Amino acid sequence: MEITAAFYGRFSTDRQRETSIADQERVCDVRATAIGFRIVVRHTDEGVSGSTPVAARPGGKQLLADALAGRFEVLLVEGLDRLSRDMVEQERVIRRLEHRGIRIVGVLDGYDSDSSARKLHRGMRGLINEVYLDDLRAKTHRGLAGQVSRGMHAGGLSFGYRTVPVEGGNRLEVNQEQAGWVRWIFEKYANHGWSVQRIAHELNRLKVPALRGGTWSVSVVYGHPQRGSGILNNTLYIGKYIWNRSQWMKDPDTGKRVRIDRPVEEWITQDLPELQIVSDEAWERAKERMTRTRAQGGPGRAPITRTLMSGVLKCGVCGGPIIAWNKVMYGCSIRKDRGRAVCTGVSVNRDKVDDLVLGIVRDEILTPEAIDELEQEVRRLMSVQRRESVQAQADAQRKIEASQAEIDRLIDAIAQVGISPALASRLQAAESELAVLQAPSQERKQPELKMRSMANIVARYRTMLENLDEILATDLDRAKELLREILGQPVIEKDAEGHVWVTLDKEKASMLSHEADSTFGCGGRI
Known part of the structure; x- marks a missing residue:
């Protein structure tokens, strides 16, 4: 009987030629032919990090959908690191697939779901893959820090500047056309009292291109004072370059990258007067107004209320x-x-x-179909309640009988060997337990479940909807x-x-x- 298989490939950047999709596909095709598998599903993700959850990738999401639909029996990958470089995510995905009866084969790293040592194997590979990511992250950060120490640009281009290639890297220089608009923004905000909203509106009306060719928004103009983001908070405009203010980390619950501010002592600060665009006086006036505005509840304050329809419409x-x-x-x-x-x-x-x-x-939700669904759900819940009540009574009766049997055994023991402090203590405890078990049973020997009429339930349902x-x-x-x-x-x-x-x-x-x-x-x- 022919066995159906799926191929999944992934690489992070265009520079990873040795692990390109074509190379991964080639080695998996060779293995499939050798074993006798027929590849019927092929999914790939290009330029996607191994730390990104599989379900958050376009190709990975389709792969999981095909797996759940039972479209293949075996998954072929170049190695487990193609699925994930995060140990927790790797384990979650592999367990989900193997639970569906899907065999996973790592062609180059030797992983095979049919192996008795599979858990040990994937645990070791997961650790190696995660350490690789940590090591790569540390080396990248160290390289960028070296570039900054040599006066080079380490990424994160701001409006008003451009990069120019020089020996050993790239340097920043002022983009005079954009710099004029930076000074215009500070002038309108600090001296003319314009709101950041009005500034953004006017820049868009004048069709001034934003940094990446998009449109201007309040957040682009104002940014975040503590993070130094936005036109009005960027210290580079007064010739003060700050690097390493924050880092991006993945939230383990959502899989999304979140910005984490670094301690001030880890910042790298350089004075670059040749990059100053805004005068110190204009900067200070803008900061003074910003402080007053925040104190009065202006930009920088969280919304006071949230509304029901916001984001729905x-x-x-x-x-x-x-x-x-x-x-x-x-x-x-x-x-x-x-x-x-x-x-x-x-x-x-x-x-x-x-x-x-x-x-x-x-x-x-008051259509005949919805009401019928409500009635069915109520009946189901009442049925569950009845079953649980009967089961609870049966369990309580068994406990009472077990407790009574223990008391009988203790009494027999006392009759045969005489009473002792230990037997007396245990008998007293057993009698107390029996009293506790019997008390609720006597209060409701035959509990009667009274189900309201369906008409009353629907009427109450309608009343609740009036206060929806x-x-x-x-x-x-x-x-x-x-x-x-x-x-x-x-x-x-x-x-x-x-x-x-x-x-x-x-x-x-x-x-x-x-x-x-x-x-x-x-x-x-x-």
Whole structure:
């Protein structure tokens, strides 16, 4: 009988020619032919780190999907490091695949799921692979530190500069065109009192290219004062270069890379006056205003409240998320952050949208099909409750009988050999245990499970839905997930006549009419 197999290949960077996909595929094809496997599935990931979770890679995700669907019996890889260089992730993936009955063969490292020493083998390979990553990380960091000590650029290009190749590496130099815009930003912020939002909007209106050709946002202009990010917080603009302020580490729970700030004593700081773009006076004025603004609750403060529909709705113009602009209005986050030059966007009254969308949700979960599903679930739960109650009574009765039997044995022992302190103590303890076991049993000898009528349950269900907004607000993250499951992702859009519509994925729509005072009121129905 022919055995079906899958090939999986991965490499991290374009420089890894010796482990290119073609080379990996070639050695796996040779092994498959020699053993008699037929490769029916091929998945690859190019330019993906071995520390990235398999399910977070495009090819890895497809591989796992094919495995769960039973499309192959054997997985061929060049080595276990192609699956993962993280011991925990490697073990998790291998166990998942082998639990599905899939044999894993590492062609070059000799791993084979059929081997009795497989756990020892993969444990050693996992340790070697993880140490390799740590060693590579340390060597890369040491090399970058050496470049910095020699006055070279170690990555992380800022707006206002460009790199020029020199002997031994790359150096920074001022990009005069961009430097003019840096000075313009500081001038508008420090001297003219412009908000960072207005600055970002104006840069986009003037079509000034951002560093990587995108558009300007509040975060690009303002950044983070403690991290030294953003135009207004970048010390390089006053000729002070700081390197090694932070590092990126993978969160073991989510698999995502998160930024970790390093201690100040690990920073490497250099004075490079030739790279100064902004005067010391302009820098200080900007910092003074920034301090005042943060004290007044401006940029840098976390949002005071979170709203139910923020992130659930999306803009019909640019596709960006709809957020709470203020206590009254929802609007496009892209328009708010980057300006009308990037997205003309829409805005709509929060209360009216909440009422409208929650009304749709209520109708959706009160359909005959939903009520029927509710009834089935209630009956299932009641059935489980009955079984558990019967089992609990049986367990309690067995414990009572066992305790009574122990008391009888102790009494027999006392009758034969006489009472002793040890026997008396044990008999007293056994009688106490029996009293505890019998007390609840006597209180409810035959517990009667009373199931409310289905009509009462549905009535209570409807009553709860009247306060749906309050119920959902108790766990916003979970509520947003449920809303997306029911609604998909509703779109807020405006038609040619100025009417604003909430359009659902399931071809449901409701109109909010455009009033004269530029707010939007609910003027239609589902």
